[in-house]
Amino acid sequence: MPSWISSPRDFWTGLVYIVVGGGALWLALDYRLGTVGKMGPGYFPQVLAVMLIVIGLISLVRSVIIAGEPVSHLAWKPLALITGAIVTYGVLIQGAGLVVALLMLILMGAAASREFRFDAKALVGMVLLVSLCGLVFVKGLGLPLKLIGPWFAPVLGAFGLAP
Amino acid sequence: MEIFDSLALGLTTALTLNNLLYCFIGVFLGTAIGVLPGLGPAATIAILLPATFALPPVTSLIMLAGIFYGAQYGGSTTAILVNLPGETSSVVTALDGYQMARQGKAGRALATAAIASFFAGTVCTLLIALFAPPLTELALKFGPAEYFSLMVLGLVASIVLASGSIIHALGMIVIGLLLGIVGTDVNAGSQRFTFGYLELADGISFVVVAMGLFGIGEIIANLEHEATRDVSVRKVEGLMPTREDWGRMVAPILRGTALGSVLGILPGGGAALASFGAYALEKKVSRNRAQLGKGAIEGVAAPEAANNAAAQMSFIPMLTLGIPANPVMALMIGAMIIQGIQPGPGVIKEQPELFWGVIASMWIGNVMLLILNLPLIGLWVRMISVPYHYLYPAILCFCSIGVISLSNSPFDVYLMAMFGLLGYVFKKLDCEPAPLLLGFILGPMMEEFLRRALLLSKGDPMVFLTRPISLTMLILAAGLLMLVLLPSFSKTREVAFKEEVG
Numbered sequence: 001m002p003s004w005i006s007s008p009r010d011f012w013t014g015l016v017y018i019v020v021g022g023g024a025l026w027l028a029l030d031y032r033l034g035t036v037g038k039m040g041p042g043y044f045p046q047v048l049a050v051m052l053i054v055i056g057l058i059s060l061v062r063s064v065i066i067a068g069e070p071v072s073h074l075a076w077k078p079l080a081l082i083t084g085a086i087v088t089y090g091v092l093i094q095g096a097g098l099v100v101a102l103l104m105l106i107l108m109g110a111a112a113s114r115e116f117r118f119d120a121k122a123l124v125g126m127v128l129l130v131s132l133c134g135l136v137f138v139k140g141l142g143l144p145l146k147l148i149g150p151w152f153a154p155v156l157g158a159f160g161l162a163p
Numbered sequence: 164m165e166i167f168d169s170l171a172l173g174l175t176t177a178l179t180l181n182n183l184l185y186c187f188i189g190v191f192l193g194t195a196i197g198v199l200p201g202l203g204p205a206a207t208i209a210i211l212l213p214a215t216f217a218l219p220p221v222t223s224l225i226m227l228a229g230i231f232y233g234a235q236y237g238g239s240t241t242a243i244l245v246n247l248p249g250e251t252s253s254v255v256t257a258l259d260g261y262q263m264a265r266q267g268k269a270g271r272a273l274a275t276a277a278i279a280s281f282f283a284g285t286v287c288t289l290l291i292a293l294f295a296p297p298l299t300e301l302a303l304k305f306g307p308a309e310y311f312s313l314m315v316l317g318l319v320a321s322i323v324l325a326s327g328s329i330i331h332a333l334g335m336i337v338i339g340l341l342l343g344i345v346g347t348d349v350n351a352g353s354q355r356f357t358f359g360y361l362e363l364a365d366g367i368s369f370v371v372v373a374m375g376l377f378g379i380g381e382i383i384a385n386l387e388h389e390a391t392r393d394v395s396v397r398k399v400e401g402l403m404p405t406r407e408d409w410g411r412m413v414a415p416i417l418r419g420t421a422l423g424s425v426l427g428i429l430p431g432g433g434a435a436l437a438s439f440g441a442y443a444l445e446k447k448v449s450r451n452r453a454q455l456g457k458g459a460i461e462g463v464a465a466p467e468a469a470n471n472a473a474a475q476m477s478f479i480p481m482l483t484l485g486i487p488a489n490p491v492m493a494l495m496i497g498a499m500i501i502q503g504i505q506p507g508p509g510v511i512k513e514q515p516e517l518f519w520g521v522i523a524s525m526w527i528g529n530v531m532l533l534i535l536n537l538p539l540i541g542l543w544v545r546m547i548s549v550p551y552h553y554l555y556p557a558i559l560c561f562c563s564i565g566v567i568s569l570s571n572s573p574f575d576v577y578l579m580a581m582f583g584l585l586g587y588v589f590k591k592l593d594c595e596p597a598p599l600l601l602g603f604i605l606g607p608m609m610e611e612f613l614r615r616a617l618l619l620s621k622g623d624p625m626v627f628l629t630r631p632i633s634l635t636m637l638i639l640a641a642g643l644l645m646l647v648l649l650p651s652f653s654k655t656r657e658v659a660f661k662e663e664v665g
Contacts, residue, residue: 055333
């Protein structure tokens with residue numbers, strides 16, 4: 001961070017606003033603008049996008065003028081593991097079923113904690129949590145989720161069990 | 164008296180066995196999740212929202228209201244017992260409440276909080292019943308121009324009363340408004356900001372945004388500062404306040420309720436402002452002001468009454484105008500829309516049993532809180548002592564299952580992960596997610612009202628200034644904005660939010 005930026009927080013926020021606003025404006029320019037009295041689908045988003053860019057610019061200017069606090073580093077490990085765990089769950093939920101998807105979600109999610117240890121206690125907790133979710137949401141509330149998904153149909157079939 | 168007929172209708176709706184049961188489940192679950200450290204009412208409601216989808220509209224709103232009161236009371240419990248307030252409005256309660264707990268008076272502090280909340284809740288239920296119908300009459304006269312100006316006022320007020328940088332809050336609102344218009348444009352039928360994804364044609368689900376920002380984002384932020392927290396709570400005994408306690412809490416409860424009911428109607432952070440204000444008031448007028456901060460019962464009674472009163476009063480703009488005053492009400496409106504109810508002044512006429520049933524259930528919810536919480540305190544204490552690394556995987560599971568239950572599409576799950584990431588980054592940059600959520604809810608409505616107003620006026624923007632109600636609201640909004648931009652006021656505002664916390 002160069003020294004003439006005295007408020008990094010305003011700088012980064014301004015940058016985020018300008019990027020989001022700019023992106024929105026670029027997309028919204030394709031939508032028909034219409035007139036004030038007969039607004040097209042592009043009118044409101046274009047106005048908003050320009051507002052956001054202006055707000056971002058003000059924030060950038062502020063970042064040079066006022067003194068502010070620095071932004072601490074992103075905590076990459078929890079950030080990557082938690083979002084990764086949810087995405088993995090999303091990939092698995094329909095094919096592999098709720099049980100496997102939740103197990104992966106809990107394992108990856110829990111690994112984000114500094115206190116994480118894969119021991120007997122954690123294992124019991126995990127099994128309990130998955131069974132509770134299965135019982136309450138699928139059996140109790142009747143959500144249309146498969147406990148064991150179609151991916152495992154051949155395996156189950158080999159043991160003579162219907163999936 | 165018409166009002167008594169209406170309240171009777173409400174009571175008969177709320178007192179059916181089924182509704183009572185769900186009100187109870189709501190209060191219970193709300194408290195259970197709300198006591199967990201770091202989870203405020205907005206996060207609690209976002210997590211539990213999917214549990215209400217399968218219910219009929221009245222029942223689901225009654226359950227949600229129950230969750231709301233439960234979560235709020237749960238938050239105070241955590242603030243008192245372990246000094247970990249889940250949201251800004253219980254920060255003040257933690258000051259004296261935690262001191263009382265350290266002096267072995269935790270039971271009495273908890274009872275005081277419950278009694279103060281109950282009293283404030285009862286008064287405000289009556290106030291809502293009195294004022295909601297005339298306000299609805301007024302609201303029925305509103306045209307699109309008035310609605311648009313009212314929303315502008317609401318959004319501006321939410322910035323003034325929120326803590327943090329004003330310019331950043333403005334940006335968050337605009338991002339929220341932009342996110343709100345993702346999907347098919349109702350007038351032209353064209354797709355906006357969908358990137359070709361069919362899943363986005365109906366817009367982003369409100370639950371996904373709320374869960375991502377408040378649930379997942381919060382988890383990531385908490386893990387960053389994961390410290391081995393001292394959550395060892397002493398045994399809570401001696402629940403009944405002494406005769407002296409009763410004497411000392413009456414006046415602060417009355418003052419807190421009065422202040423909270425007035426501030427609560429304001430859009431924005433009414434509840435937080437009310438509890439800070441009530442504490443400051445006690446510091447000026449209380450007979451025992453010297454003891455405030457050292458475990459004075461007044462320091463629990465006044466802010467608890469004020470914040471409960473304010474929280475309850477924020478139902479007024481929601482029920483009469485369909486406009487959310489804070490993220491919790493935004494969640495309520497989201498739930499109503501999912502249930503197929505168009506929030507706004509029409510609700511009272513078209514669905515009186517829903518309108519009055521929800522109001523009556525507020526009072527019933529408060530009664531349940533009082534009877535439920537005092538005996539169950541042992542259970543809550545045990546929930547608080549569960550370490551965070553056992554807790555958040557469960558929250559992850561509930562959010563993930565909740566999101567997939569919306570439309571059975573993994574797309575929503577990926578979106579939630581993205582909003583979780585955004586929520587964390589915004590938190591890092593000190594941008595509060597609450598204004599974004601308000602903007603998100605209001606976005607489509609604002610565009611529609613703006614469009615209609617200008618269509619009716621044949622493109623003349625003066626329509627917002629020539630109609631008196633609309634003009635008044637815009638003047639108020641401009642005044643508020645000028646006020647915050649004045650250096651002297653912004654300093655006071657900063658002090659008001661920081662003074663008591665430090």
